[in-house]
Amino acid sequence: MKKRFGSVLNISRKVSETRGSSRKWEKEDKKPVSKKGEYKKNNKFEKNNESNSKSNLFDLEDYVNKGRKNENLKNKGKNPPKFKGKNPDKNGNGKNNTNIRNTKREGKNKIPIDNRNVEPRESLQKKLNLKTNLESWYPEFYYKQDAKFASPHELSILSKLTNIDFKDNVVILERLSGMDYRKRVIYGKKQLGILEYDLKELSWQFVPNPEYYMYLNKYDIELKPSKMRLKGKWIKEEYLVEDEDNLKAYNTIVNAPENDLDAQIKDVGVKMGNFAGHGVTSGDRIKLKDLSKISDFEEEKLSEYLEKRSKYVEILKNNSLKILKHMIEKYKKKGYVINASFSGGKDSSVSTLLAKEVMPDIEVVSIDTGLEYPETIEYIKKFSKKYDLNMDIVDGDNFWEDILRNGVPTKDNRWCNSSCKLNPLRSYLKKKYPGKKVLTIDGSRQFESFTRSNLDYERNSSFIDFQTTTFPILDWNALDIWTYIYKNDIPYNPLYDEGFERIGCYLCPSALNSEFNRVKELHPDYYKRWSKYLSRRYNKDEIDRGFWRWDELPPKMKELKKEMDN
Template identity: 30%
Template sequence: MREPPVKKILYWCGECNVPLIGKTCGCGAEGHPIPLLQPYDIRPALEHDRQILARLVRERYGTDSLPSVILLNKTGGIDRKDLVIANGGRFGWLSFDPGHRRYEFELVFDALPSMLPLITKNMLRLDQLKGAGEDVRNGKRIGGKKYPASGNITDGGVVVTWDGYAGVGVSTKGIVKVKEVGKVSPANVSDPGWEEVISRNRYHLKNLERNAIRFIRQQADHAQCVNISFSGGKDSTAVKELARRAGFEDTYFVDTGMEFPETLEFVRSLSIKTILHGKDFWREVNRHGPPRKDDRWCCEHLKLAPVKKWLAGKGECITIQGNRWYESFARAGLPPAVKNPYHPAQTNISPIRNWRALEVFLYIWWRQIPCNPLYEKGLERVGCWMCPAMLESEFEYVRSAHPDLYREWMAFLKEWFGKRGGASRSLETGAWRWKTLPPKMRGNDE
């Protein structure tokens, strides 16, 4: 399948110290490129993300001073793994270890110009790494090498400094692996907020809106039946506003019976008239077993079936949806308009298919549209509270905010796997989410 023209680069204005959704800033300056990692989606670090980062940076490096504008580029991993971007470059790695149920953070070399003056913990002198000083004096590289460290150094990220040079590394049981080194000059950078980001990207936001509205009208203006599929998430929130500006407001929401309470409250606040309901989840799950990433029977029974029933008799219909290329590899080839194979009379159109999460959030903030509060609480995506597509880092929110729901689901999983000889470890690490474990999860369910 041919790869869609996704944006693999983020541009950043060095003059204003803000990310750009185009190549140029509102100040007139050209942005410099920052290569992104697959699937190339970037999103703002919101309240919960910032709290985690501040805690980890404080615990590891002795400062909780962070830039106001931080972006997260999700990448592949056992669970959550984000490349953290700030101050015009790569800032660090944020990941979640599902086995130990904890977050970890590690600074990268590009963060040192702005962070070096602030770091007070786990900063080593070169002479604290046995043999490293001799290597430097002999003109040998130390990046990529391991050295025994003197002193009481805990496991995790470290910074090494000497004579105007600095580097980052990782300490494991008293051995430091130096990852990258170079000459570092402390940099004083401005600290704009998200209001400044929106202001400097206003021209590009207007273009995004104009193009999306034009696309909706081209596809739907002559249709007899047009509606908006609303999930309660950020993407359908943006699409609902775009559709309204294009002249369409008939919106439906499918309550699967497993929605987050916060999502249901948010939907009620919008006074959406058409609320559809699928089959009873608990009856179906006892029949089919837990939904898995590789067995999503739930979507057909709880979402597609009630929509098909509702649309029956309406004839040809256009549904405006919020699917995006960057959400997953499965959606990376999403065409502008496609017939629903489950209900061929329905054509789904995707006006923001080429938007990244950054564009979605900036648009929502620019237009001051109410948004689901779950994003501020650590969820990257919003759906059913026990969806197998959730990360274990997101399921931690269910555990803490909705313990009754968490206990109910874990009790079901324990009983289901217990009857079938499944490993209880798979419940703790999230391996239950697959029927056939992918390579990255093998060994985590034992």
């Protein structure tokens, strides 16, 4: 078995051949800068059809009933949105289109949402005098991607992989793009490395940065101080400090037999004067991937960090309360009834409590899809009792009937969302508030996904035509949510401590595959039932690695599938 680390740690790790070649954290999360009204899709910039643009105003009912046929709308003098997805038909309508802002999926077709009366996010920020651009005020608290405190489960994994006892110090995990779980590990205000779940090996991996070796103050080899730019270059023996033990360590690494995985080392700790480095072996050579100047770590207790960050979160809370007060007043004048949705997750717990702060008698609704974790159901009941919520739990258990005609739900076709959530919710709202329109307070955040990053603070539902949803915590990062929860001693779903990032249906195709394999450990009966059903179409390797989660595999998953098949 090939070692992940050298003499620094006595840990053996299988090496993933599918890991991306670049490990430079600073380059991974840079997003393309686009002009106004454009976003990047498939590495090309395409015009974004704004739903509130005058040129795109059209009759939604006519558009749907007439089957998106351009010729049926020409006489009305209105232009339907253009579809530029894959496999377009003769009218240019593509089933995989993602070119329309604020859309919903109906089977495999996307129908635009009529948001002509929605106030754009920027306009509402100015109108309510919300404090924005907080990253310039508090740069130490700002993260480009969703970030969170490491859970006890994640800390346990990290400690085993790194031999670091983090104690009760702050460890922050910032989400990175990847095939599955992949997060940047931030400790002592430095980037230790990347924690990721290897889908090929079905194991956890830690990819170190120079700061990791810097923290341990242990290195595999040492180089002479040099004015040469060695970063990105192959390390030659002439670069080494002339020391017997140092030369022996170098030769041991580069001369490891190819067929002896136990003797091979993948990641190498390098010291060069006042710099710490990370090297990677390739055959009988070592490439110096990165160098960082040695400096002290600023370890911080969780209680101290929460105290500092709470001032930042208080600004976000005040913004959210302004949004809530505005939306509730606005829609009450229109005759809407107001309620809040509660899923049993951290975000909806915060949005519900903020809503209750503005409107103490607010009604709350939760959907039991029949696929929830038992911990979630128990938590919802306890939360409702603790805060004396006027809550209704709606039964949405239609999944095992509907799967017989719809097939396995996937990221490409999440029919389960309509079947298990939206249909039951629509029936409930019609019965609960006959003839009334509804404003629902929701805990969605822009950092959760690319789609949600385009949300405004309000949105008209395309599935429930009498419902509008508002998102008061849209601008919160997960780290802000957890800071608010910890500071206010708010109880949270215990599954978060078990390493779950997404609290929802246990077989959700949008969940991480590392979480699905965690279900095997915590709820083997659930895992067995779903795996048994999937086995009608997929083999064990495909189930374990989550190939069932897509109708059409993305490029990296296709590469993995090809590699697994060979």
